[in-house]
Amino acid sequence: MSDNEGQSPFFDEFLDDYFAESDTHLTSIRSNLLSLESSLDCIINQQLTSEIKLEVKSLVDELLRSFHTLKGLSGMVGIKEAEALAHTMESYLRAIREEQVSLSRSAMEAFIVGVKVLEETIAARRTKTEPPDITVVMAQIAAELPGGGGGVLVQRSGGVLVQRSGGDEEHGGKGDEEHGGRGDEEISLPRTSAPPRPSRWQAQAHESPVSLKPDELERLKVAVKKGTQAWHVEFVPDRDRAERGINVNYIRSRLQEIGDLIHAAPRLAPGGKTLFDFVVATTVAGENLFPNPEQDGINCCLFAIPGEKGSCAEEPRSREDEEQSETQSEDAEDFEAAEVVLQSSATPAAARAGWKSAPTVMPSNVVRVDLARLDDLMRMLGELVISRARLEDQLTRLQSIVPAKHLRPIRETSQTLERQLRDLRQGVMQVRLVPIGQIFSRMQFVVRDVAKATHKQVFLELKGGETEIDKYVVERLMDPLLHIVRNAISHGLESESDRLPAGKPAQGHLALRAATSGEMVILEIEDDGRGVDVDRVAEQARKMGVLDAETQIDPNLLLDILCLSGFSTKEQADLTSGRGVGLAVVKNTVQELGGILSLTTAPGRGTKFTIELPLTLAIADALIVSVGGQTFAVPESSVREVIEVESQKIIALENWENNPSHPRVRGNQGLSEIQRRFTELLPFRQDVLPLRRLAHLFGLHQVAQDRFHAVIIGKDLNTVGIIVDRIIGRQEIVVQPLSDPLIQVPGIAGATELGDGRVVLILDVAALIRLSKDSEKWRTS
Amino acid sequence: MNLEQKSSEPFILFEIAQTSYAIQAKLVQQMEMISTITPVPNAPNFVEGVVFSRGQVIPVIDLRVRLGLKKAEYNLRTRLIVIQTGTRTVGVIVDSAREFVSMPTDAIQPPPEAIGSSAKYISGIIRLGERTILLLNVEQLLAITCDVQELPPVRS
Numbered sequence: 028m029s030d031n032e033g034q035s036p037f038f039d040e041f042l043d044d045y046f047a048e049s050d051t052h053l054t055s056i057r058s059n060l061l062s063l064e065s066s067l068d069c070i071i072n073q074q075l076t077s078e079i080k081l082e083v084k085s086l087v088d089e090l091l092r093s094f095h096t097l098k099g100l101s102g103m104v105g106i107k108e109a110e111a112l113a114h115t116m117e118s119y120l121r122a123i124r125e126e127q128v129s130l131s132r133s134a135m136e137a138f139i140v141g142v143k144v145l146e147e148t149i150a151a152r153r154t155k156t157e158p159p160d161i162t163v164v165m166a167q168i169a170a171e172l173p174g175g176g177g178g179v180l181v182q183r184s185g186g187v188l189v190q191r192s193g194g195d196e197e198h199g200g201k202g203d204e205e206h207g208g209r210g211d212e213e214i215s216l217p218r219t220s221a222p223p224r225p226s227r228w229q230a231q232a233h234e235s236p237v238s239l240k241p242d243e244l245e246r247l248k249v250a251v252k253k254g255t256q257a258w259h260v261e262f263v264p265d266r267d268r269a270e271r272g273i274n275v276n277y278i279r280s281r282l283q284e285i286g287d288l289i290h291a292a293p294r295l296a297p298g299g300k301t302l303f304d305f306v307v308a309t310t311v312a313g314e315n316l317f318p319n320p321e322q323d324g325i326n327c328c329l330f331a332i333p334g335e336k337g338s339c340a341e342e343p344r345s346r347e348d349e350e351q352s353e354t355q356s357e358d359a360e361d362f363e364a365a366e367v368v369l370q371s372s373a374t375p376a377a378a379r380a381g382w383k384s385a386p387t388v389m390p391s392n393v394v395r396v397d398l399a400r401l402d403d404l405m406r407m408l409g410e411l412v413i414s415r416a417r418l419e420d421q422l423t424r425l426q427s428i429v430p431a432k433h434l435r436p437i438r439e440t441s442q443t444l445e446r447q448l449r450d451l452r453q454g455v456m457q458v459r460l461v462p463i464g465q466i467f468s469r470m471q472f473v474v475r476d477v478a479k480a481t482h483k484q485v486f487l488e489l490k491g492g493e494t495e496i497d498k499y500v501v502e503r504l505m506d507p508l509l510h511i512v513r514n515a516i517s518h519g520l521e522s523e524s525d526r527l528p529a530g531k532p533a534q535g536h537l538a539l540r541a542a543t544s545g546e547m548v549i550l551e552i553e554d555d556g557r558g559v560d561v562d563r564v565a566e567q568a569r570k571m572g573v574l575d576a577e578t579q580i581d582p583n584l585l586l587d588i589l590c591l592s593g594f595s596t597k598e599q600a601d602l603t604s605g606r607g608v609g610l611a612v613v614k615n616t617v618q619e620l621g622g623i624l625s626l627t628t629a630p631g632r633g634t635k636f637t638i639e640l641p642l643t644l645a646i647a648d649a650l651i652v653s654v655g656g657q658t659f660a661v662p663e664s665s666v667r668e669v670i671e672v673e674s675q676k677i678i679a680l681e682n683w684e685n686n687p688s689h690p691r692v693r694g695n696q697g698l699s700e701i702q703r704r705f706t707e708l709l710p711f712r713q714d715v716l717p718l719r720r721l722a723h724l725f726g727l728h729q730v731a732q733d734r735f736h737a738v739i740i741g742k743d744l745n746t747v748g749i750i751v752d753r754i755i756g757r758q759e760i761v762v763q764p765l766s767d768p769l770i771q772v773p774g775i776a777g778a779t780e781l782g783d784g785r786v787v788l789i790l791d792v793a794a795l796i797r798l799s800k801d802s803e804k805w806r807t808s
Numbered sequence: 809m810n811l812e813q814k815s816s817e818p819f820i821l822f823e824i825a826q827t828s829y830a831i832q833a834k835l836v837q838q839m840e841m842i843s844t845i846t847p848v849p850n851a852p853n854f855v856e857g858v859v860f861s862r863g864q865v866i867p868v869i870d871l872r873v874r875l876g877l878k879k880a881e882y883n884l885r886t887r888l889i890v891i892q893t894g895t896r897t898v899g900v901i902v903d904s905a906r907e908f909v910s911m912p913t914d915a916i917q918p919p920p921e922a923i924g925s926s927a928k929y930i931s932g933i934i935r936l937g938e939r940t941i942l943l944l945n946v947e948q949l950l951a952i953t954c955d956v957q958e959l960p961p962v963r964s
Binding site: 410657724725726727763764765767768769770772773774775777778780784785786787788 | 867
C-alpha cells in the first residue's frame with residue numbers, strides 16, 4: 028500500500044481532487060475502450076477503411092492521454108500500484124500507435140481487466156482497504172508488448188515496478204525517459220522557448236520537478252514584478268524533524284510570514300519518499316529563509332519562471348523532435364488536465380502535431396464543484412424563501428393598520444423578490460443537474476460484462492442520456508439501476524438457443540430510456556426476454572399465504588409480491604426470472620428519493636421497469652390543504668388535478684354491492700380489482716375515481732361537509748383522489764427532512780414552514796398512492 | 809457541594825410530577841418555552857409532534873407520557889429541553905427546569921429495584937443534600953422499538 032499515511036492535512040485535499048479527476052478519466056477510458064472494441068473485428072481482419080483507421084487512431088490517442096494523465100496523478104498522490112498499471116497500459120497503447128504491435132483480442136481482454144483492476148486499486152485507496160493484486164494483469168498486458176514475455180521486471184528508480192520489455196531499444200532516449208530518466212519527475216514543467224534537446228527536456232535553470240497552476244504562475248509573475256525573487260523550497264520530512272517541530276505546517280507558516288507563498292504540493296521522490304515543494308516569492312534571500320536548512324531537510328534554490336504555455340506547442344522539426352514535443356505536449360496537456368481551472372483562451376489542442384482536435388474529456392469552460400457546496404447554496408436559498416414568506420405574512424397583518432396605498436409598493440417589492448428568488452432557485456437547481464448519460468455509460472460496461480459471463484448477446488439501446496437529473500439522485504440510482512440491468516440480462520433474457528425457436532432474434536434487446544415529463548424524470552429499463560411468469564408467482568404467493576385464492580395479480584400487486592422476502596432469495600430466481608433478487612432494496616431506494624417503481628411484464632415477451640422521480644428535492648411549489656383542522660403541504664409536481672367533490676355523488680361501496688341495479692353499475696363494465704378495494708368511489712368523467720379520506724389515514728376528525736376538495740394523484744391503475752377539507756392555496760416551500768426515526772411515519776415526506784414559525788408537514792404522495800391500496804389503513808375513525 | 813473535584817460534572821435538573829431528574833449538561837443544546845407543536849399522525853403516543861429548533865425539524869417527546877404518567881396541561885413553567893446525542897436531536901417536554909448544578913460523578917448510585925416500569929429510563933440516583941435526584945437514561949428515552957415497515961399480506 029502507498030506510504031503516504033499520516034502526512035499533513037492539506038494532502039487530503041489533493042486526494043479528493045485526485046479521486047474526482049481519476050473518475051473522469053476512467054469514465055472516458057471506459058467509453059473509448061468500448062468503442063475500440065467494436066472496431067476490433069475490423070482491426071484483426073485487416074479490413075480497415077481509412078475512416079475506421081482514423082477513428083481508431085483518435086481513440087488510441089485519447090486513451091493514451093487518459094492513461095498518461097492517470098499515471099502522473101497517481102504518482103503524485105503516491106498510489107504506486109495505479110501508477111504502474113497505468114504506465115503499462117500506456118506503454119502498450121504507445122506500441123499500438125507506433126504500429127509496433129497490432130491490437131489483439133487477448134490484449135483487449137487484458138486491457139479491460141486492467142481498467143477494472145485500476146478502478147479497484149483507486150477505490151481501495153479511497154476506502155483504505157487492501158488494493159487488488161496487479162501483477163497478473165500487468166503480466167498479461169506486458170506479454171502483448173513487443174519483446175513479449177521475455178521482458179524483465181525491473182525496479183524503477185521511483186520505486187515503481189514496471190516491466191521493461193527487451194525490444195524497445197529503438198525508442199532510445201524515449202525509452203529512458205519513460206523508465207529511467209523520468210524517475211523523479213512525474214509531471215513536467217511547460218518548457219521555455221528554448222528548443223528541446225534530443226534525449227531529454229530540461230528547464231533553463233535546472234531540472235525543476237515543480238509545475239505551477241496557471242493562476243499560481245500569474246501570481247508569481249505579479250509578485251516578481253514587484254521586486255521579489257522566486258525560490259523553490261524543497262522539504263523532506265522525517266520523524267526526528269517532526270519531533271522537533273520541523274514539519275510541513277511549520278515550513279508553510281514560515282514561508283507565509285516572509286513572503287508570498289505561491290505553491291505547495293507533495294511529490295513522490297526516488298526511493299518512494301514523499302517530499303514537499305514550495306514556491307515562494309520573497310525579498311529574503313534563499314540562504315536566509317531558514318536557520319538550519321541542512322539539518323532540517325530543507326533545500327532552497329532559485330526558481331525559474333516558466334515561459335508561456337504556448338511554447339509547448341511547437342511544430343516538430345524532425346521525427347525525434349516530434350516525439351519530444353509530443354511528449355512535452357502530452358505532459359503539458361496532462362498538466363492542464365490535472366487542473367481545475369477556467370481557461371481563458373485555450374491553447375488549441377489542434378496545434379499539437381499529430382493530435383486530433385480538442386480532447387473530449389476536458390471542455391475548457393467547465394468548473395467542478397463539490398456537491399456539499401451546492402447543498403449549502405440550496406440551504407441558503409431555502410432560508411431566503413422562508414424569510415420572504417415571513418415578510419409576506421407580516422405584510423398581510425399590516426393590511427388592517429396601514430392604508431393600502433402605502434402598503435402596495437412594499438407588496439410589489441415583495442412579489443418581485445419572490446420572482447427573483449424563484450429564478451435563483453431554478454438557477455441553483457440547474458447547477459446540480461447532470462445528464463443521466465453518466466450512468467448510462469457505466470451501464471455499457473456492465474452489460475458487456477454480464478453478457479459475456481452468461482454467454483449471451485445483448486444489444487443495449489440507450490435513449491435520453493442528455494436528460495438531466497439532480498446529482499444526488501444520480502449517485503443513489505446507480506446501484507438500483509445496475510441491479511435491474513444485471514438481472515435483466517442474466518435472468519430475463521433467454522439464451523440464444525431459447526430465443527431462436529421462439530422467433531426472437533439471437534441478440535437480446537435491452538433498452539435504457541430517460542425522459543422528463545413536467546417536473547418528473549421517467550426512466551425505463553426494458554428487455555425483450557422471457558418476462559415474469561405471473562401465474563407461477565401467484566401460485567407461489569398463495570402457497571406462502573400472502574395471497575388468497577380469489578385475488579388476481581395486477582402489475583402493482585406483482586411488484587409488491589416480488590419485493591417480499593420470500594421472493595428475494597436466489598432459489599426463487601428462476602421462478603421470477605431473477606426479478607426478485609434484491610428488488611426490495613431497489614424499491615426502497617426509489618421510494619427514499621420520493622419516486623415510484625413500477626413494472627409491466629408479458630410472459631415470453633419481456634419486462635419493463637419504470638422509475639419515476641421528482642426532479643426537485645429541496646424547494647418546491649406546493650398546494651396547502653387543510654384536513655381535520657390541520658394544515659399540510661402537497662408537492663404540486665405530484666398532483667395531477669384538483670377537483671371539487673359533492674358528498675352526495677360519492678358512492679359508498681356497500682350500497683353498490685347490495686344494489687346491482689344501481690344506475691352507476693349498469694353504466695360501467697364493472698369495476699377493476701383495484702377499484703373494488705375502495706369503499707368510496709366517485710363517478711368521474713368516463714370512469715370511476717377511487718377515493719380516500721386523508722382524515723381517516725391520519726386519524727383526524729373528518730368534518731361533515733357538503734363539498735370537499737379532492738387532490739388527484741397517481742396515474743393509470745394507480746389513480747386515487749385524496750379527500751381533504753379544503754385547499755387553502757399555493758406556496759413555494761422549502762423542504763426540511765424529518766430525519767429522526769421517531770417521526771418517520773408513512774405518508775409524510777418532510778416538513779416545512781409557511782412563514783409563521785410553525786411546522787407544516789409535507790405529504791409523501793408516492794407513499795399515499797401505495798397506501799391507498801391497503802384498506803386497513805384507511806379505516807373510518 | 810461546591811468542591812470542584814476532578815470527577816464532577818455539570819447537570820441540568822428538571823421536574824416531572826414533583827420528582828427531580830437530572831441530565832448531563834453536555835447533552836443539552838438549549839431550553840425554551842413551549843411554542844406551537846405540530847402533531848405528527850401515527851407517531852408513537854409519547855411523541856407530541858415536531859417543532860423547529862435552530863432551523864431543524866425535531867421531534868418532541870412528552871416525558872410524562874414516556875414515563876407512564878398522565879399528561880399535564882402546559883403552563884408558563886413548562887419547558888422544552890432540546891437534547892442532542894450522537895446524530896439525534898430531540899426535544900423533551902418537562903414540567904419545569906431551572907437548576908444547573910455540578911455533581912460528583914462518583915456519587916451516582918445504581919437505581920433501586922423499586923422504581924417500577926419506567927425503571928429503564930433511569931440510569932442512576934444521586935442524593936443532593938436532602939433531595940433524591942433521578943438520572944435520566946437518554947439513550948433509552950430516545951429509543952424506538954424496531955418496526956420494520958414491511959408490506960402486510962395482501963388480501964382482497
